[in-house]
Amino acid sequence: MPSGIDFLSQGINGIVLGLLFSLIAIGFTLMLGVIGIINFAHGVLFALGAYFAFTLRNSLGFWAALIISPLLVGLIGIIIERLAVRRMYGKDALFCLLLTFGIAMSGEELIRMVWGKLGHSIAAPAFVSGSIDLGFMLYSKYRLLLAVLSALILFLVWLFLEKTSYGAIVKAGAQDSEMVAALGNNISRMRTLVFGIGSALAGVAGVIAAPLWSVRPGMGNDAIMPAFVIVVLGGIGSFWGTVIGGLAVGLSVSLAVMFFPRMSDLVMYILAAVVLLFWPRGIMGEKSILED
Amino acid sequence: MLVVDKINSFYEEAHVLFDVSLEIEKGEVVSLLGRNGAGKTTTVKSIMGMVRPHSGSIRFKGKEILGWQPYLIAREGIGLVPDERRIFGNLTVEKNLEVGRRPERRGEWTMGKVYQHFPQLKKLKDRKGENLSGGEQQMLAIARTLLGNPDLILMDEPTEGLAPIIVEEVMRIIRELKETGITILIIEESSTLALSISERCYMMDTGKVVYSGMASELLENPERRLALLGM
Numbered sequence: 001m002p003s004g005i006d007f008l009s010q011g012i013n014g015i016v017l018g019l020l021f022s023l024i025a026i027g028f029t030l031m032l033g034v035i036g037i038i039n040f041a042h043g044v045l046f047a048l049g050a051y052f053a054f055t056l057r058n059s060l061g062f063w064a065a066l067i068i069s070p071l072l073v074g075l076i077g078i079i080i081e082r083l084a085v086r087r088m089y090g091k092d093a094l095f096c097l098l099l100t101f102g103i104a105m106s107g108e109e110l111i112r113m114v115w116g117k118l119g120h121s122i123a124a125p126a127f128v129s130g131s132i133d134l135g136f137m138l139y140s141k142y143r144l145l146l147a148v149l150s151a152l153i154l155f156l157v158w159l160f161l162e163k164t165s166y167g168a169i170v171k172a173g174a175q176d177s178e179m180v181a182a183l184g185n186n187i188s189r190m191r192t193l194v195f196g197i198g199s200a201l202a203g204v205a206g207v208i209a210a211p212l213w214s215v216r217p218g219m220g221n222d223a224i225m226p227a228f229v230i231v232v233l234g235g236i237g238s239f240w241g242t243v244i245g246g247l248a249v250g251l252s253v254s255l256a257v258m259f260f261p262r263m264s265d266l267v268m269y270i271l272a273a274v275v276l277l278f279w280p281r282g283i284m285g286e287k288s289i290l291e292d
Numbered sequence: 293m294l295v296v297d298k299i300n301s302f303y304e305e306a307h308v309l310f311d312v313s314l315e316i317e318k319g320e321v322v323s324l325l326g327r328n329g330a331g332k333t334t335t336v337k338s339i340m341g342m343v344r345p346h347s348g349s350i351r352f353k354g355k356e357i358l359g360w361q362p363y364l365i366a367r368e369g370i371g372l373v374p375d376e377r378r379i380f381g382n383l384t385v386e387k388n389l390e391v392g393r394r395p396e397r398r399g400e401w402t403m404g405k406v407y408q409h410f411p412q413l414k415k416l417k418d419r420k421g422e423n424l425s426g427g428e429q430q431m432l433a434i435a436r437t438l439l440g441n442p443d444l445i446l447m448d449e450p451t452e453g454l455a456p457i458i459v460e461e462v463m464r465i466i467r468e469l470k471e472t473g474i475t476i477l478i479i480e481e482s483s484t485l486a487l488s489i490s491e492r493c494y495m496m497d498t499g500k501v502v503y504s505g506m507a508s509e510l511l512e513n514p515e516r517r518l519a520l521l522g523m
Contacts, residue, residue, distance in 0.1 A: 165390045165391075165393070168383055168387040168388075168390045168391050169390075169391050171380070171382055171383055171387075172380040172382075172383055172387075172388075172391045174382070175380050175381065175382055176378055176380065178342060178362070179374060179378040179380075180380075180391060181361070181362040181363045181366075182340055182342065182362050182363075182366055182372045182374065183363075183366055183371075183372075183391055183436065183437070183440060184363050184366035184367045184392075184394050184397075185363055185391065186363050187363065188361075286382070
């Protein structure tokens with residue numbers, strides 16, 4: 001039987017992982033809630049963030065990579081939206097699903113061409129290497145930094161959505177974009193911006209996750225599947241639903257490792273299935289853009 | 293101010309507006325009446341750019357706006373108070389108003405003036421749109437549009453589904469707006485109230501304009517009005 005300390009340390013691991021999962025999912029749910037598209041390319045944008053950081057960190061250092069990589073990924077997102085995704089608006093959701101699936105696959109191949117087939121491990125930056133003594137256990141300093149950064153970025157997203165005028169337009173657009181436009185707001189530009197922000201958020205999650213998970217061409221799949229599950233769990237387009245969903249997935253994965261290590265990959269899907277039995281729109285879900 | 297000239301609009305394949313023409317002068321209050329399905333809301337949506345007419349012309353302040361995107365039409369100075377109010381339920385009253393704010397269209401309507409004019413909204417400013425009563429939502433829909441400082445307001449069934457006492461309150465507000473010199477097109481099914489504050493009136497039936505004239509004429513002749521409405 002695992003001891004109390006095991007529970008505590010896996011619990012902390014679960015929260016740390018959960019915050020990272022929430023960060024991965026927040027951009028995905030923003031695009032889904034506001035633009036109404038399922039972006040399968042979210043995982044490859046996450047991977048690009050990690051690879052850009054992998055390249056940039058040697059010359060520019062961790063903090064510069066943390067800023068520049070997401071900006072580059074955001075820019076790529078904007079280009080993808082302008083050139084391809086916007087042609088799918090107003091059409092059957094399947095078109096966009098296929099399109100972004102194609103982008104995800106070609107993106108992954110592109111990563112293989114540029115950075116090679118093999119994975120690379122990335123060391124945590126020097127100032128957070130090693131462990132910190134929490135009194136009852138030693139804990140990785142990088143994981144703590146990861147949790148703080150994820151929470152901080154999530155907080156910034158919350159500030160943007162709740163406290164700025166443009167955030168109000170974005171939230172209103174998730175509910176009734178035609179009316180938002182009739183009040184004089186440029187919806188087309190807003191969608192581009194939201195796609196860019198969502199991509200940049202995927203990118204920043206990739207930068208932060210890289211030292212934890214190492215970089216591999218297929219790492220996007222480690223991001224897209226949890227993002228999917230979290231959005232289903234938390235409810236489409238809901239900020240708090242995404243945070244709760246992320247923490248639930250993080251905790252359930254970490255705790256499952258103690259009891260059934262081989263089940264840990266499966267447990268989030270079971271969790272999602274059980275939640276959906278009781279809340280078909282997810283825990284915090286309301287009627288969404290997809291139900292019209 | 294607005295000249296709609298022989299527009300023909302479609303929903304998918306269905307032809308719903310047939311050569312609809314109407315004119316609104318600056319400072320006028322005009323009503324557009326007709327039964328459900330007569331094409332009133334489609335006319336409004338065509339003016340606003342939400343439905344694109346296949347032919348005809350819509351000129352606003354001398355500019356051809358047919359084919360423009362809705363947000364550009366709004367920025368040009370046409371404000372919509374839509375059918376069923378379309379309040380953003382997930383936003384507070386204050387945030388709803390912010391979505392309607394157009395700082396680049398300078399004018400007398402500011403947050404301060406709106407709250408002064410609609411004290412009830414100030415009291416409710418932190419409440420979510422979905423938790424307002426129908427009357428409160430209607431006030432909010434009007435205030436939200438006013439914040440864009442439009443030259444012309446299209447009000448689609450502003451009294452629909454409201455209790456009589458609230459209807460009077462809405463009409464009082466429209467009268468006050470009229471006194472400030474703003475141009476208004478009111479769309480109603482058949483309302484003596486709408487006629488009583490309008491100078492002129494149009495009536496539609498099955499996608500066509502079947503009457504245009506002085507509002508007083510129809511007010512004094514209820515039988516004619518019912519006949520035109522096909523009732």
